[in-house]
Amino acid sequence: MVTGKKQAKKGGAARKGKKARRKRELRPLDVLEDEGDEDGGCASESTESSAGGGGGGGGGERQREHPFVVTEPGEVARAKKNGLDYLFHLYEQCRVFLLQVQSIAKLGGHKAPTKVTNQVFRYAKKCGASYINKPKMRHYVHCYALHCLDEEASNALRRAYKARGENVGAWRQACYAPLVEIAARHGFDVDAVFAAHPRLAIWYVPTRLRQLCHQARGCGSHAAALPPPPMF
Amino acid sequence: MVTGKKQAKKGGAARKGKKARRKRELRPLDVLEDEGDEDGGCASESTESSAGGGGGGGGGERQREHPFVVTEPGEVARAKKNGLDYLFHLYEQCRVFLLQVQSIAKLGGHKAPTKVTNQVFRYAKKCGASYINKPKMRHYVHCYALHCLDEEASNALRRAYKARGENVGAWRQACYAPLVEIAARHGFDVDAVFAAHPRLAIWYVPTRLRQLCHQARGCGSHAAALPPPPMF
């Protein structure tokens, strides 16, 4: 409480042109630089140069990850695209990174995170997993949640959206409804649903999903077959 | 990471004369002012004017709480002092405040804290419990932990330290050793010990206690009858 008195409160507007968002110019191999930092460098440097990464053989310009496309289970995405199996694989990698951070913390007598925190993302970067970042992982958590909680339903949804030629954004939106239904069967307690699943418990419940469960609860006791909400 | 590059790292030195620690001049009844703030004012204004509070009948100057003295279980502290039953009572109050914050959050579809967080302390203040504050509660958590985990041992320690005429600081220090022993019986996993006790699970494990457990584990498998560590 130093700044003011109340201000725009969380998810509101009031962000506009503050502080001139200077972007530091991209330098190749940035990740490898702040070594010798304590806090533990990666335990194995498992660069995991596998799957859909960007970057290609050539030059200096750091490449973004290829965008995701809706793929069926088992299907490999074509050129310049990443599939959804790859997306879910990233969540599994984060889990492994978390486990490593926990082990290291316990060895040193430090407090260990129980969730995938900033510390874990930082650690992942140090291990060379530059393709993992917080905004991306948070963006798709609920998609991963559906995959964990009802793989059948998740697979069906992927096939349907692929067949319809929908883009990733549409598929992502569509993942909410089945989750709300699952939550409904547990008294609309999404937190409990996440907590009960070992691979999901390490992820924060996304705000949007929590909101949808809350508002679905408000609408009486019909266990909601909500058509995918039009726009949010 | 905006400031610099590494700096003094957590509990180190490097705090000295920064930013001229301006103290805002005390105003009486400060707490009652920032009402109408959303985020939920207190649900009951349970001012709890009970126990050892300071302040006295008279004038404007906001009073500090009376300092604690080592008292036996059931003993009421004499003039201008607060006893240890009162101290432990504060922890129970915080728990109730947490439960209220959780209820309110769930009603509103917001995420609910699982621990006594800043939010809970803020809420307690709004409810008129101005005698509750974070530094104090954090300072004595491990004393409360011993009270929860082994009331017999806790009571014995209180009697012993009272008999010896020790001050609160000495008693507080002495609370560490029995806790380390308890942790030792659980593989030195203090986090697990705290997590397993419902009234304790809502408190963060104090750094110092974690350190002591860690270093006790390092010293072989003797389940540590550690004499109270001389100074830290």
Added chain:
DNA sequence: AGAAGGACCAGTGGTCCGTA
């Protein structure tokens, strides 16, 4: 247009140290 992610900001955990 649709999407990936650097960078920002309000509010957190942790505790020092000026105060009484």
Added chain:
DNA sequence: AGAAGGACCAGTGGTCCGTA
């Protein structure tokens, strides 16, 4: 001296929005 607690700060959770 011993102790209570205001206030600070590094690093967090959350996500916007300039970028490609």
